[in-house]
Amino acid sequence: MKTFPFASLFLLLLSICSSAQSFGHSLLPLFSLDPSYVNVNHGSYGSASKYVQEKLREYQMKAELNPDRWYRIDVQLEMNKLREKLSAYVNCDPDDLVIVDNASAGINSILKSLKFRSNETILYYNVAYGMVKLTLQYVSTEIFTQEQIVQIDLDHQTIQNTELLLKTTQDAISKIANVKLIVFDHISSLPSVRFDVETMIKYFRGKGILTLVDGAHALGGIELDLKKLDPDFYVTNTHKWLYTQRSSCLVYVRKDLQKLIHPIITSFGYLQSFQSEFFWLGTRDYSAYLTISDAIDFRRTIANESEIFAYNHQLAIQTGTLLARLWNSSTLTTDERYISTMNNIELPAFINTTEKMNDLYQKLINEHNIFLPMIEFDKKFYCRISAQIYMELSDYEKVGHIVLNAVSTMKFQRKITNMN
Ligand SMILES: Cc1ncc(COP(=O)(O)O)c(C=O)c1O
Numbered sequence: 325m326k327t328f329p330f331a332s333l334f335l336l337l338l339s340i341c342s343s344a345q346s347f348g349h350s351l352l353p354l355f356s357l358d359p360s361y362v363n364v365n366h367g368s369y370g371s372a373s374k375y376v377q378e379k380l381r382e383y384q385m386k387a388e389l390n391p392d393r394w395y396r397i398d399v400q401l402e403m404n405k406l407r408e409k410l411s412a413y414v415n416c417d418p419d420d421l422v423i424v425d426n427a428s429a430g431i432n433s434i435l436k437s438l439k440f441r442s443n444e445t446i447l448y449y450n451v452a453y454g455m456v457k458l459t460l461q462y463v464s465t466e467i468f469t470q471e472q473i474v475q476i477d478l479d480h481q482t483i484q485n486t487e488l489l490l491k492t493t494q495d496a497i498s499k500i501a502n503v504k505l506i507v508f509d510h511i512s513s514l515p516s517v518r519f520d521v522e523t524m525i526k527y528f529r530g531k532g533i534l535t536l537v538d539g540a541h542a543l544g545g546i547e548l549d550l551k552k553l554d555p556d557f558y559v560t561n562t563h564k565w566l567y568t569q570r571s572s573c574l575v576y577v578r579k580d581l582q583k584l585i586h587p588i589i590t591s592f593g594y595l596q597s598f599q600s601e602f603f604w605l606g607t608r609d610y611s612a613y614l615t616i617s618d619a620i621d622f623r624r625t626i627a628n629e630s631e632i633f634a635y636n637h638q639l640a641i642q643t644g645t646l647l648a649r650l651w652n653s654s655t656l657t658t659d660e661r662y663i664s665t666m667n668n669i670e671l672p673a674f675i676n677t678t679e680k681m682n683d684l685y686q687k688l689i690n691e692h693n694i695f696l697p698m699i700e701f702d703k704k705f706y707c708r709i710s711a712q713i714y715m716e717l718s719d720y721e722k723v724g725h726i727v728l729n730a731v732s733t734m735k736f737q738r739k740i741t742n743m744n
């Protein structure tokens with residue numbers, strides 16, 4: 325057991341010394357993933373690097389050496405340092421961000437804090453994450469006591485054309501008296517599309533509508549500049565694409581709105597400041613939060629940020645092209661600007677019902693240990709792949725062939741069943 329931290333430290337030092345790291349399989353030893361497991365779905369849960377895991381254990385050990393010193397002094401100083409470093413990374417004032425456990429906690433805190441009047445409406449899109457839709461439903465029925473949330477449906481065209489998207493949204497806005505807030509993704513989950521949130525935020529601000537951006541997949545995946553985007557509320561997980569220990573999530577709130585927002589748990593910081601309210605929500609292990617700093621360090625040993633973004637973006641695009649060709653199908657998004665580090669590829673034509681799609685999904689898990697998220701969107705059936713620095717195009721090609729074989733055995737089995 326003892327050799328593990330030294331081994332990863334050695335690998336890290338090695339990577340710092342050799343300036344230009346090459347992306348792909350040579351980076352796999354820096355993560356704890358089973359080397360025989362082909363992870364085409366990094367996006368769902370992320371993966372902490374070994375270096376980050378080692379740092380996590382150091383924090384936990386420090387806490388055990390002297391719990392009083394850790395909680396009363398050290399953790400507060402460490403968290404302040406962390407906010408400084410993270411705010412430089414996302415370009416915002418350190419006082420405008422707080423850390424919570426997960427995006428669910430961030431979205432819940434914001435939506436449940438805003439005191440909506442009975443004549444105010446919240447808009448959201450059909451591609452919003454399930455938790456977001458359900459929290460909106462909760463807020464609508466438990467707090468408003470009447471229906472005040474309106475879903476806008478995007479199709480394969482409006483989802484990848486900001487002008488059309490805004491036109492569709494404007495049609496809804498024009499029919500509703502008083503839109504207070506709109507919730508939208510930076511990068512949606514399923515299907516996974518990157519939205520032009522800069523243009524969207526500007527547009528909605530011009531209409532006097534508050535913006536809550538669900539950026540769960542953004543941090544570490546794409547460039548994130550909060551000053552430039554200037555949203556009212558922005559939430560992004562750190563454990564998905566930044567390689568921190570699960571789980572933590574950055575919550576940004578514009579200065580003039582911070583007084584309105586409270587965490588879902590009330591504790592000692594209540595009514596002191598945005599920072600204080602979110603810092604202490606009862607006794608907890610802060611170690612995962614603190615690894616955000618180490619994850620940023622780790623990334624610097626791999627490459628600079630634009631190189632990491634570019635590798636994952638290009639790999640997602642190339643994988644889309646490769647699988648669409650292999651399966652004689654298509655990708656949902658054709659314009660690169662709407663592709664992030666994930667891509668949606670239409671499944672082979674045989675998969676034309678939800679039932680068959682679910683069968684394929686289960687078959688891949690049960691027989692091949694492959695976790696490939698799938699979705700029906702605008703009458704087509706897609707899977708979503710995640711690119712990642714430890715992956716290569718050949719990994720996705722392998723999975724592409726496994727899918728083809730799985731589909732052909734499904735066809736065969738169906739024929740046999742039909743004969744019976
Ligand atoms: C778009 C989106 N929003 C929110 C979440 C929820 O994040 P968490 O599980 O950290 O609450 C996810 C998780 O996959 C997501 O994809």
Ligand SMILES: *[C@@H]1O[C@H](CO)[C@@H](O)[C@H](O)[C@H]1NC(C)=O
Nearest residue numbers: 424425426427428429571588
């Ligand atoms: C998400 O965050 C909330 C609030 O901090 C917490 O209650 C919940 O346990 C977290 N979920 C998980 C799976 O850790």
Ligand SMILES: *[C@@H]1O[C@H](CO)[C@@H](O)[C@H](O)[C@H]1NC(C)=O
Nearest residue numbers: 440441442443444501502503
């Ligand atoms: C909404 O209701 C408030 C009172 O609760 C009122 O002051 C305001 O004018 C109303 N706005 C609209 C657009 O109806």
Ligand SMILES: *[C@@H]1O[C@H](CO)[C@@H](O)[C@H](O)[C@H]1NC(C)=O
Nearest residue numbers: 343344627628629630631632
């Ligand atoms: C990142 O590295 C690339 C090439 O290695 C270089 O062209 C680019 O300027 C670097 N970017 C930054 C922000 O350092």
Ligand SMILES: *[C@@H]1O[C@H](CO)[C@@H](O)[C@H](O)[C@H]1NC(C)=O
Nearest residue numbers: 649650651652653654672673
């Ligand atoms: C590929 O798909 C198109 C329709 O999308 C179909 O017309 C064509 O026959 C298919 N070709 C093969 C080789 O499956």
Ligand SMILES: *[C@@H]1O[C@H](CO)[C@@H](O)[C@H](O)[C@H]1NC(C)=O
Nearest residue numbers: 673674675676677678680735
């Ligand atoms: C699905 O495809 C099969 C051929 O593989 C075809 O027989 C069937 O009609 C299609 N079903 C739907 C719902 O399109």
